[in-house]
C-alpha cells in the first residue's frame with residue numbers, strides 16, 4: 001500500500017480487490033452450478049486396518065467450472081456457506097452419494113460432510129429422511145461428518161438436532177478431531193459414533209507411534225466410538241496406527257479420492273495393504 005498524507009496507509013489493495021471480484025463472480029456462477037449439473041463427487045476409500053478391506057467411502061465434492069476447470073471444495077464451500085447455497089448443494093451431495101452407494105450393490109459405509117450452515121438451517125433430519133427414502137439407502141450405512149464448529153454452539157437446540165439425526169439411525173462422525181478448542185467436552189455431550197483424527201496429528205507420526213494419537217484412539221474407544229485416521233501418506237504411519245489399535249484409515253497411501261467409476265473398480269479389486 002502507498003503511504004498517504006499524514007502517515008495514514010491507504011487501504012486500497014489491488015490484490016484484495018481482485019480476490020473480492022473473483023469471489024463475487026464465483027458466487028454468481030455457484031448459483032447456477034446445481035441447475036447446470038456442474039458438481040461431481042469423488043470417493044476416497046476407508047480401509048479396515050485389521051483386514052485391509054475397503055469398508056466404505058467418503059464423498060468429496062468437486063465443481064467442474066465451465067471456464068476455470070476443477071474448483072476444489074476449499075475454494076467454493078466457504079462461498080456456498082456464506083450465500084446459503086450450501087443447503088441445496090449439500091442435499092445434492094447427500095442424495096448423489098447415497099444413490100452411488102446403493103448402485104454399488106453391497107453394504108458400504110458412505111460418509112458425507114455436513115457444514116455448520118447446513119446443520120443449523122431448516123430441518124436437516126427431515127432432509128436426511130427424504131434422501132434415505134428416495135434413494136433406498138439404509139440409514140445405518142450413511143455417516144454424517146461434522147467438524148467441531150458444528151458443535152461449538154453447544155445449545156440445547158443443537159443437541160436436539162443431533163438426537164433427531166441419531167433417531168433416524170444414521171451414523172455421526174466428529175471430523176478433524178483435535179483441531180478445535182474444547183474437543184473433550186463434546187465427547188461426553190454429543191452421542192457421536194465415529195472419531196476422525198485430524199491429518200495434522202498423522203503428519204508427524206512415525207513408526208514409533210505417538211502418545212497423543214495413542215491417547216486419542218483410547219479416548220475414542222472409551223466413549224464407544226470407532227476411530228478413523230485421515231491423511232495417511234506413508235507406511236510408517238500405517239504401521240504405527242495399526243500398532244496403536246486405530247480401527248480405520250484413509251489417505252493418499254491407500255488411495256486418493258477417485259471418480260465413481262474408478263472407485264467402483266477399486267471396490268472389486270481391493271487394496272493391497
Ligand code: C2E
Pocket residue numbers: 044059060061072073074077090093112113114115175176230231232233250251252253257
Ligand atoms: P475433510 O472432510 O477433512 O476431507 C479430507 C480432505 O483431505 C480432502 O480434501 C481429501 O482429498 C484430503 N486428503 C485425503 N487424504 C489425504 C492425504 O493423505 N494427504 C493430504 N494432504 N490430503 C488428503 P478435499 O477433497 O479438497 O476437501 C477439503 C475439505 O472440503 C474437506 O475436508 C471438507 O471439509 C470440505 N468438503 C469436501 N466435500 C464437501 C461437501 O460435500 N460438503 C461440505 N460441507 N464440505 C465438503
Ligand code: CA
Pocket residue numbers: 058113145175
Ligand atoms: Ca470429512
Ligand code: CA
Pocket residue numbers: 175176196198230
Ligand atoms: Ca477430516
Ligand code: CA
Pocket residue numbers: 176198199230
Ligand atoms: Ca482435516
